[in-house]
Amino acid sequence: MSLPSNLIDFLVSQAHGVKGLSDLGVEAVPDQYIQSLEHRFDNGKVVSHESIPVIDLANWEDPDVTESIFNAAIKWGFFQIVNHGIPLKVIEDLKASVHRFFELPADEKKHIKENSPSDVVRLATSFSPHAESVLEWKDYLHLVYASEEKIQAYWPAICKEQSLEYMKHAEVLIRRLLNVLLKGLNVKEMDNEREHALMGAMILDFNYYPPCPNAEAVAGVGPHSDISSITVLLQDDNGGLYVRASDGDNWIFVPPVDGALVINIGDVLQIMSNDRYKSIEHQAVVNRAKTRISIPIFVNPAPDAIIGPLPEVLEEGAEPKYKQVVFSDYFKYFFSKPHDGKETLEFARI
Numbered sequence: 001m002s003l004p005s006n007l008i009d010f011l012v013s014q015a016h017g018v019k020g021l022s023d024l025g026v027e028a029v030p031d032q033y034i035q036s037l038e039h040r041f042d043n044g045k046v047v048s049h050e051s052i053p054v055i056d057l058a059n060w061e062d063p064d065v066t067e068s069i070f071n072a073a074i075k076w077g078f079f080q081i082v083n084h085g086i087p088l089k090v091i092e093d094l095k096a097s098v099h100r101f102f103e104l105p106a107d108e109k110k111h112i113k114e115n116s117p118s119d120v121v122r123l124a125t126s127f128s129p130h131a132e133s134v135l136e137w138k139d140y141l142h143l144v145y146a147s148e149e150k151i152q153a154y155w156p157a158i159c160k161e162q163s164l165e166y167m168k169h170a171e172v173l174i175r176r177l178l179n180v181l182l183k184g185l186n187v188k189e190m191d192n193e194r195e196h197a198l199m200g201a202m203i204l205d206f207n208y209y210p211p212c213p214n215a216e217a218v219a220g221v222g223p224h225s226d227i228s229s230i231t232v233l234l235q236d237d238n239g240g241l242y243v244r245a246s247d248g249d250n251w252i253f254v255p256p257v258d259g260a261l262v263i264n265i266g267d268v269l270q271i272m273s274n275d276r277y278k279s280i281e282h283q284a285v286v287n288r289a290k291t292r293i294s295i296p297i298f299v300n301p302a303p304d305a306i307i308g309p310l311p312e313v314l315e316e317g318a319e320p321k322y323k324q325v326v327f328s329d330y331f332k333y334f335f336s337k338p339h340d341g342k343e344t345l346e347f348a349r350i
């Protein structure tokens with residue numbers, strides 16, 4: 001099979017994405033996907049003496065549980081949770097609907113893409129293709145958790161019900177997690193203003209990584225930290241997520257755990273906590289044989305929210321490490337460049 005002559009037209013305008021390339025059965029991916037040797041994922045840098053904690057949330061009231069969440073947010077910036085209250089059936093139905101969506105014929109996906117406002121639904125490939133010199137081997141669908149009216153009008157029918165059911169359960173969990181994390185910063189409760197700044201906009205994202213003939217030379221998602229307050233990630237059982245180890249050089253594999261969700265602190269909570277909580281760099285690799293999916297919820301501030309260190313964390317005279325930034329300026333900066341580790345945080349640093 002030969003490669004399409006106009007790659008961007010094939011990927012973006014015709015909405016084939018990398019799934020379309022993978023389905024062609026090509027022996028090698030286009031050069032645009034090949035990472036330089038220096039940027040490739042190095043298996044030799046995966047360490048097994050560290051792992052991110054798995055926290056059982058069966059008893060939220062237990063002070064040990066709260067303590068484990070604080071410690072994980074401070075030390076690792078990442079943890080997995082089990083017994084989180086989202087029924088297994090809701091999770092399995094959602095995963096199945098992600099596969100169904102990406103398996104739609106390209107012309108149906110093109111129709112969805114062209115008839116959806118980008119503030120509700122966005123189907124795309126790679127990360128920010130106009131800003132990247134090397135593309136990422138990933139297609140994605142952003143579903144913005146907007147008003148019920150917009151959701152009913154625009155979320156694709158093939159995954160609408162399953163996505164909405166998942167989000168309704170996840171919202172309860174997210175509120176509880178944020179309340180616990182705020183307590184660790186001496187904030188008594190999440191009032192309306194804090195809610196706007198922590199969870200004023202939520203995006204359910206479907207990441208789709210089809211099999212890749214040059215899996216070792218491409219990136220699924222390159223090293224980055226999330227711009228969210230927190231991210232709630234559901235991964236399938238294929239594995240592919242790696243988190244920066246505490247030495248800042250090596251990587252830790254995040255093993256799929258049945259029914260678990262991966263929680264990570266994003267840049268917004270690192271900024272609001274004045275570096276107490278850590279937004280840790282991570283990346284996703286792809287494989288030769290299988291399609292992997294992952295489903296993050298980016299729990300974001302509303303675009304007009306102003307983000308900066310919380311007064312409560314500065315109470316004892318700590319110097320603020322970040323200035324006040326409007327969240328929409330922050331994420332526009334994020335999307336204006338390729339994934340680049342923790343670089344986005346510098347935008348807000350004093």
Ligand SMILES: COc1cc(/C=C/C(=O)SCCNC(=O)CCNC(=O)[C@H](O)C(C)(C)COP(=O)(O)OP(=O)(O)OC[C@H]2O[C@@H](n3cnc4c(N)ncnc43)[C@H](O)[C@@H]2OP(=O)(O)O)ccc1O
Nearest residue numbers: 118119120127128142144221226227298300303331332335
């Ligand atoms: C993708 O891999 C990721 C993603 C992430 C984290 C993702 C997020 O958290 S997205 C947060 C942004 N919020 C939303 O997407 C909400 C829905 N969108 C909107 O309401 C609007 O798009 C807007 C955010 C208010 C911006 O509106 P407007 O000022 O009219 O500008 P646009 O034309 O929409 O966008 C301009 C330009 O910015 C880039 N961009 C903006 N939002 C996104 C997005 N959600 N996904 C991808 N790109 C976005 C994009 O370059 C736009 O240019 P176009 O080429 O699309 O014209 C974390 C880690 C990952 O690996």
Ligand SMILES: O=C(O)CCC(=O)C(=O)O
Nearest residue numbers: 207221235241284294296
């Ligand atoms: O696919 C994964 O496991 C992680 C994806 C990710 O980091 C992201 O979408 O921000």
Ligand SMILES: [Fe+2]
Nearest residue numbers: 224225226282
């Ligand atoms: Fe991420």
